Amino acid sequence: MKSIAFLSHKGGIGKTCLSLNTAVYLALQGKNVCLVDHDFFGPSLSTFVKPNVDWINEYIMGDKKPEDVLQDQSDAWNLPGKLILGFANPMAEAVQHIIRIDQKTSMRMLQNMLKLKKVLEADPYNIDYFILDSSPGTGFTTVNAMLISTVNIFCVKVGNADINGTSEMIAGLTRHLENKVLVLANQVPASSLDTDEKQRKLGELIIKKFKEKIPNETTYIGAIPTDIDMQLVEFETAYETLQGFPPKRIVHILEKPEHIFSKALIKYLPKILEEIG
């Protein structure tokens, strides 16, 4: 089983969309995938899928069994492979609880996630890819996600709010791990990517910056443009919610495969999988 964490220095870069769409892509290819919302500070997987299982918080605190917190989404989305989801609790009290936990409890959370990995690898789950959607920044949920995974996908928006911070984050957190580092730029202006030369130059500059301080194997994957249609879909579905309709979010690879975000991700996923090995 391969284990992958999506990470970023700043929030809103696209970790949740990227990790969920990657998980769905793999399940569409017939792979067995488990995606866990490991962003206990700002959970959001449950904004895409309504959970009908207990929160993963209850498993990591030792109160529930794995089968109580894992939701099989494969039939609902008609996926040839398994897609198992684990949801972090977005209620304010649950987030406050996580913020206040001590180091001993965070170690217990880590141990329980490592146990979950073992469970997922075996029957009846037989998971091929275990994916963690982490919190932004360098808090303990991020550190734990990195300790649980072997491949770290750092998502970066090419802006001065996160270029230096991402570089520091990669240097500070990966230096002592043997994790493979992949860098995926997201929400880059399309006009900055409209020629192969611009794409190549951007990749060269990013990788030079991020490799400065670390010995880890670091690979630049590519840049996903800002998808105006995706922003429009988010706005329209939120507008419906404001009008009183049930909230819904779109999984682009499943429902909007022709959109720029889906096409770009589909272009880069084979390279990501090749790097994961």
Ligand SMILES: Nc1ncnc2c1ncn2[C@@H]1O[C@H](COP(=O)(O)OP(=O)(O)OP(=O)(O)O)[C@@H](O)[C@H]1O
């Ligand atoms: N390439 C893109 N083009 C346009 N919009 C995008 C793109 N990628 C992500 N978004 C939008 O950006 C917003 C943030 O995405 P997402 O929630 O996946 O980020 P995140 O890194 O998980 O954020 P957080 O750190 O808050 O959990 C969403 O509204 C999403 O639709």
Ligand SMILES: [Mg+2]
């Ligand atoms: Mg997120």
